[in-house]
Amino acid sequence: MSENTLVSVKNLRIHYCLHNSTVKAVNGVSFDIRKGETFGLVGETGAGKTTISLGILRLLPDPPARVIEGSIEFNGKNIFTATEAEMRDLRGDQISMIFQDPMTALNPIETVGDQILECVELHQKLSAAEAREKVYEILEMVGIHRERYEEYPHQFSGGMKQRIVIAMALVCRPELLIADEPTTALDVTIQAQVLDMIQKIKNELGTSMLLITHDLGIIAETCDRVAVVYAGQIVEMGTTEQIYENTLHPYTNGLFGAIPSLDTKSRRLVPIEGLMPDPANLPKGCYFSPRCSRCMEICRQQEPPLTDMGEGHMCRCFAVCGKGGTADA
Amino acid sequence: MPDQEKALLEVQHLKKYFQTPRGTLHAVDDINFSIPKGQTIGVVGESGCGKSTLGRVVLHLLDSTDGRIFFKGEDITQVDNRKLRELRKQMQIIFQDPYSSLDPRFTVKAIIEEPLENAGIPRAKRREMLPELMATVGLADRLADSYPHELDGGRRQRIGIARALAFNPDFVVCDEPVSALDVSIQAQVINLLLDLQEQRGLTYMFISHDLSVVKYLSHKIMVMYLGQTVEISESDELFAHPTHPYTQALLSAVPVPSVKKKKERILLKGELTSPINPKPGCRFAPRCLYATERCFQEQPALAEVSPGHSVACFNCVK
Numbered sequence: 161m162s163e164n165t166l167v168s169v170k171n172l173r174i175h176y177c178l179h180n181s182t183v184k185a186v187n188g189v190s191f192d193i194r195k196g197e198t199f200g201l202v203g204e205t206g207a208g209k210t211t212i213s214l215g216i217l218r219l220l221p222d223p224p225a226r227v228i229e230g231s232i233e234f235n236g237k238n239i240f241t242a243t244e245a246e247m248r249d250l251r252g253d254q255i256s257m258i259f260q261d262p263m264t265a266l267n268p269i270e271t272v273g274d275q276i277l278e279c280v281e282l283h284q285k286l287s288a289a290e291a292r293e294k295v296y297e298i299l300e301m302v303g304i305h306r307e308r309y310e311e312y313p314h315q316f317s318g319g320m321k322q323r324i325v326i327a328m329a330l331v332c333r334p335e336l337l338i339a340d341e342p343t344t345a346l347d348v349t350i351q352a353q354v355l356d357m358i359q360k361i362k363n364e365l366g367t368s369m370l371l372i373t374h375d376l377g378i379i380a381e382t383c384d385r386v387a388v389v390y391a392g393q394i395v396e397m398g399t400t401e402q403i404y405e406n407t408l409h410p411y412t413n414g415l416f417g418a419i420p421s422l423d424t425k426s427r428r429l430v431p432i433e434g435l436m437p438d439p440a441n442l443p444k445g446c447y448f449s450p451r452c453s454r455c456m457e458i459c460r461q462q463e464p465p466l467t468d469m470g471e472g473h474m475c476r477c478f479a480v481c482g483k484g485g486t487a488d489a
Numbered sequence: 490m491p492d493q494e495k496a497l498l499e500v501q502h503l504k505k506y507f508q509t510p511r512g513t514l515h516a517v518d519d520i521n522f523s524i525p526k527g528q529t530i531g532v533v534g535e536s537g538c539g540k541s542t543l544g545r546v547v548l549h550l551l552d553s554t555d556g557r558i559f560f561k562g563e564d565i566t567q568v569d570n571r572k573l574r575e576l577r578k579q580m581q582i583i584f585q586d587p588y589s590s591l592d593p594r595f596t597v598k599a600i601i602e603e604p605l606e607n608a609g610i611p612r613a614k615r616r617e618m619l620p621e622l623m624a625t626v627g628l629a630d631r632l633a634d635s636y637p638h639e640l641d642g643g644r645r646q647r648i649g650i651a652r653a654l655a656f657n658p659d660f661v662v663c664d665e666p667v668s669a670l671d672v673s674i675q676a677q678v679i680n681l682l683l684d685l686q687e688q689r690g691l692t693y694m695f696i697s698h699d700l701s702v703v704k705y706l707s708h709k710i711m712v713m714y715l716g717q718t719v720e721i722s723e724s725d726e727l728f729a730h731p732t733h734p735y736t737q738a739l740l741s742a743v744p745v746p747s748v749k750k751k752k753e754r755i756l757l758k759g760e761l762t763s764p765i766n767p768k769p770g771c772r773f774a775p776r777c778l779y780a781t782e783r784c785f786q787e788q789p790a791l792a793e794v795s796p797g798h799s800v801a802c803f804n805c806v807k
């Protein structure tokens with residue numbers, strides 16, 4: 161593991177074991193997040209994005225979730241062997257999370273200031289006045305006036321609530337910020353404000369970020385590197401430039417074809433035919449093969465390996481990477 | 490009514506106010522537009538701008554406070570309930586959320602047949618129509634006895650579409666029909682709506698917060714802000730020359746899935762102000778980058794900047 165790596169996820173497999181079926185949510189995912197970078201996980205509903213992020217925080221509901229295989233290292237420390245007390249120290253302090261829906265992430269009967277304060281009190285030994293000052297500081301950083309400390313969540317609009325959730329996540333200056341669809345519940349103009357603010361604060365504090373989204377537009381504007389997730393596997397991974405300028409995997413190409421864009425003139429979209437496979441009943445071979453236009457015989461038999469196509473641009477596809485899984489296409 | 494011949498639907502000075510404990514909420518405030526047969530008007534705006542209320546008022550699902558709605562030349566605000574029931578067969582709606590708009594205890598078959606049953610169509614005839622309706626929206630026959638919870642969002646939305654099409658309507662209000670769906674599925678549903686329009690000459694009012702989705706479907710686009718039209722134009726013209734500061738900001742806020750085209754983002758100040766007892770003056774003024782003294786005192790009227798392209802802004806119309 162290099163000096164520069166903050167999080168290293170290796171061959172992660174997470175299943176939800178239900179009484180009559182096993183939902184294979186994450187199937188052998190490996191990636192690194194470097195210090196200071198924004199790493200994007202993009203995929204559709206049910207791709208396993210949120211399960212991966214909850215795994216990093218070890219917040220998976222167990223049962224039914226079970227880590228079958230793999231490891232997650234944070235700053236060289238294995239998350240899965242840490243004690244519960246160690247995890248409590250990590251969460252909210254060194255790793256924190258912004259959830260999708262700000263309306264349900266806040267406690268309606270506590271003032272927003274006190275909710276943020278709670279995080280400071282848990283992790284830092286400060287006097288009451290110092291702790292409060294920290295809260296004021298972060299509130300102003302996210303663009304909320306310090307006078308609103310004593311107000312309750314319902315007195316804020318959706319965009320403002322999300323700012324409070326972000327303040328809460330950043331108040332202890334974590335090394336890793338996990339943002340799970342942070343702007344999906346917001347209007348576009350507010351989304352633009354919030355994304356802009358997250359970017360600024362992230363750069364100011366030097367935080368690394370794991371950004372989870374289904375929106376390829378947001379990824380393009382915020383991420384350094386991206387992994388495209390399909391049915392619990394990374395199908396393509398690389399720098400944002402590699403993914404957008406030199407798209408390799410048929411699924412990624414399909415996603416680009418399906419997004420309505422403001423620039424193109426065409427009046428018709430190219431959808432990806434069919435549906436996401438049921439994670440309790442995954443197809444044999446490549447998981448994307450039933451929907452893939454370039455599907456070959458081998459794709460239905462064998463699972464393609466994730467192959468380096470040069471300069472760290474990884475792709476999981478026989479049609480693109482060749483049958484031997486070697487790096488010449 | 491000069492445009493009545495061509496327009497399938499024409500709305501004049503439509504208003505819908507709600508009385509709330511804190512005052513009068515101006516949800517829809519003096520809206521005018523018309524849609525020619527077989528075309529689509531896209532209504533765009535952020536949450537709370539009154540676009541869904543507009544959709545419901547246009548179908549007379551909500552009584553309007555003031556104004557007139559002409560459907561095929563007939564003012565539907567004036568007709569009695571019996572006549573309205575007849576008209577409703579020709580005007581339908583597709584709802585946003587395919588998860589909550591379908592009765593979980595009905596099978597697919599029962600959901601699609603329900604409106605036909607209500608209209609007194611005999612069982613034998615309904616059974617005949619069902620396979621055809623399901624085929625039209627691309628639902629497999631074998632799903633007829635499934636329940637909504639067994640289906641994914643895209644298929645559920647197809648049920649909603651089949652139900653809306655049961656009477657072969659002329660006009661359909663689509664209220665954010667794809668916003669709850671994943672992109673790959675969203676594209677399937679958008680294409681279905683386009684195909685249906687082509688085959689049946691349907692007229693749509695397409696309500697969405699997503700400009701890029703609206704662009705794919707609309708001939709004409711109306712941008713709403715706090716119950717009012719700020720800009721209305723042919724679709725191509727609007728994207729080529731967005732004129733109102735709000736439209737420009739809205740367009741620039743959409744994240745572009747490309748690393749090459751980095752665009753200058755216009756960041757708006759603040760958030761939507763309250764539609765309750767709105768202050769005089771332009772409603773967008775508190776967030777506008779170009780607002781002048783006059784914008785806070787007088788309300789700008791829609792004025793034409795080029796043929797068929799109207800904008801409500803003092804600074805845009807010279």
